[in-house]
Amino acid sequence: MNTPAxxxxxxxxxxxxxxxxxxxxxxxxxxxxxxxxxxxMGPSGSGKSTLLNLAGALDRPTGGEVAIDGVTLSGxxxxxxxxxxxxxxxxxxxxxxxxxxxxAAENIALPLELDGQAALAARxxxxxxxxxxxxxxxxxxxPDQLSGGQQQRVAIARALVGERRxxxxxxxxxxxxxxxxxxxxxxxxxxxxGGAAGLLVTHxxxxxxxxxxxxxxxxxxxVDGTAVRDARVPA
Amino acid sequence: xxxxxxxxxxxxxxxxxxAELKAGFEQRxxxxxxxxxxxxxxxxxxxxxxxxxxxxxSDAEGRIRYALTVAGHDAVTQWWRTPVxxxxxxxxxxxxxxxxxxxxxxxxxxxxxxxQRSATMHRLQQxxxxxxxxxPASDLAWLMVVEHQLFAAEAEIRWLDQVExxxxxxxxxxxxxxxxxxxxxxxxxx
Numbered sequence: 001m002n003t004p005a006x007x008x009x010x011x012x013x014x015x016x017x018x019x020x021x022x023x024x025x026x027x028x029x030x031x032x033x034x035x036x037x038x039x040x041m042g043p044s045g046s047g048k049s050t051l052l053n054l055a056g057a058l059d060r061p062t063g064g065e066v067a068i069d070g071v072t073l074s075g076x077x078x079x080x081x082x083x084x085x086x087x088x089x090x091x092x093x094x095x096x097x098x099x100x101x102x103x104a105a106e107n108i109a110l111p112l113e114l115d116g117q118a119a120l121a122a123r124x125x126x127x128x129x130x131x132x133x134x135x136x137x138x139x140x141x142x143p144d145q146l147s148g149g150q151q152q153r154v155a156i157a158r159a160l161v162g163e164r165r166x167x168x169x170x171x172x173x174x175x176x177x178x179x180x181x182x183x184x185x186x187x188x189x190x191x192x193x194g195g196a197a198g199l200l201v202t203h204x205x206x207x208x209x210x211x212x213x214x215x216x217x218x219x220x221x222x223v224d225g226t227a228v229r230d231a232r233v234p235a
Numbered sequence: 236x237x238x239x240x241x242x243x244x245x246x247x248x249x250x251x252x253x254a255e256l257k258a259g260f261e262q263r264x265x266x267x268x269x270x271x272x273x274x275x276x277x278x279x280x281x282x283x284x285x286x287x288x289x290x291x292x293s294d295a296e297g298r299i300r301y302a303l304t305v306a307g308h309d310a311v312t313q314w315w316r317t318p319v320x321x322x323x324x325x326x327x328x329x330x331x332x333x334x335x336x337x338x339x340x341x342x343x344x345x346x347x348x349x350x351q352r353s354a355t356m357h358r359l360q361q362x363x364x365x366x367x368x369x370x371p372a373s374d375l376a377w378l379m380v381v382e383h384q385l386f387a388a389e390a391e392i393r394w395l396d397q398v399e400x401x402x403x404x405x406x407x408x409x410x411x412x413x414x415x416x417x418x419x420x421x422x423x424x425x
Binding site: 216 | 385
C-alpha cells in the first residue's frame with residue numbers, strides 16, 4: 001500500500017474574519033500510514049482539535065488539501081463525504097459515546113448496519129472483533145454494565161469495524177485512571193499493529209509514547225516531529 | 236549510595252559468598268546496575284573494617300562467606316527507615332541550560348525546550364515499548380526499574396511544558412549586567 005490513510009497538505013484553517021480572524025492552523029502537512037499510530041501534542045489552543053475535525057471530514061479547510069485513503073475531500077459532494085466518513089473513518093472521544101440502549105456487540109455492529117450490511121452478519125462480525133480484543137465476554141452487556149475502560153475499548157472496536165482503517169482518537173484516555181488508560185492504548189496500539197492507521201490527540205506524554213511518531217503543534221504549526229514520512233510498506 | 240547498602244541489605248537475608256552477592260545485587264536491581272567482583276570485595280573489606288560484616292573461614296574451594304554483625308543489621312534497618320536524600324543530587328545540566336536560555340537574548344528558549352522534549356519523548360517511547368515486553372510475574376524488579384524511567388521521562392516533559400508556558404506567559408526576562416553576590420547560588424537560596 002503506497003497511499004497514506006490520512007494526508008494533510010499545507011492545510012490552513014481560519015475562523016472569523018477582519019479584526020477577529022483566528023488562524024487555527026497555518027499550513028500543516030502530515031501523514032498517517034496504515035500500520036502506524038501518530039500522536040499529536042501541543043498546548044490548549046495549538047490547533048489539535050481543529051486538526052482532528054479536518055482529518056475526520058467534520059470540518060473543511062480554508063486552504064490546502066485533506067485526503068483519506070488517497071481520496072481528496074475537497075472534490076466530494078456532501079453525500080459522498082458522508083459515505084466516506086461512515087465507511088473509512090472511526091472516531092473515539094473522551095466520553096466513549098456508546099449508545100446506552102444497545103449492547104456492546106450491537107454498538108459495534110451499528111455502523112455496519114447503517115452501511116447496509118444485514119443485521120445478523122454485522123453482529124457476527126462485531127462478536128468476532130470483541131473476541132479478537134479479548135472482550136468476547138462483554139458482547140451482550142449494555143454500556144452501563146461496563147467499566148469506563150471496557151466502554152472505551154468497545155468504542156475503539158466500533159471505530160475500526162468493517163472497512164474502516166483510520167481511527168481518530170481525541171483524548172481517549174482523558175477520563176480514565178492511568179492503568180485503565182494503558183489498557184485502552186494497548187487496544188489502539190494492537191489495532192494499528194494489525195494494519196489500522198491511528199491519529200491520537202493527547203496531552204499525556206505517557207500516552208503519546210505509545211505512538212510511532214509524535215507531532216507537536218504550536219500556534220497552528222508543526223514545530224517538531226516527523227509529520228510526513230516516505231511511502232513505506234506497512235509492517 | 237550505595238552498592239554498600241545494597242550488599243548489606245542482601246546480607247540481612249543470610250550469609251553469602253562474594254560471587255553470590257554480585258549476582259544477587261544485579262538480579263535484584265533488574266540488571267540495571269552491573270557491579271564488578273573487585274568492587275564487591277573492596278566494599279566487603281570496608282564493611283568488615285567498619286564492623287558491619289564478619290568474614291568466615293575460607294572453605295575447601297577458598298571461598299569466604301560473609302555475615303552481618305549486629306551493627307550491620309542496625310545499619311540496614313536504619314536504611315529502610317531513612318528517606319533517600321534527593322536534595323543532594325548533583326547539579327542538573329538541563330536545569331542550568333534552560334535557566335540560562337530563558338534569560339539569554341538571542342536564544343530561542345522554546346526551541347531549546349522542544350529539542351529536549353523530542354529527545355525525552357523518544358526515551359519515553361523506548362521505555363514504553365520495553366515495558367510491554369516485560370512479564371511482571373517473572374521480572375517485577377525490572378518492571379519497577381523501567382517504570383521509574385517512564386515516570387522520570389514523563390516528569391521531565393511536563394516540566395518542559397511548564398517552563399514553556401511560563402515563558403510564554405511572563406516573557407523571557409533579559410537581565411541587564413548582573414551584579415551577583417558570590418553566595419547567591421540556588422543552593423544558598425534553599
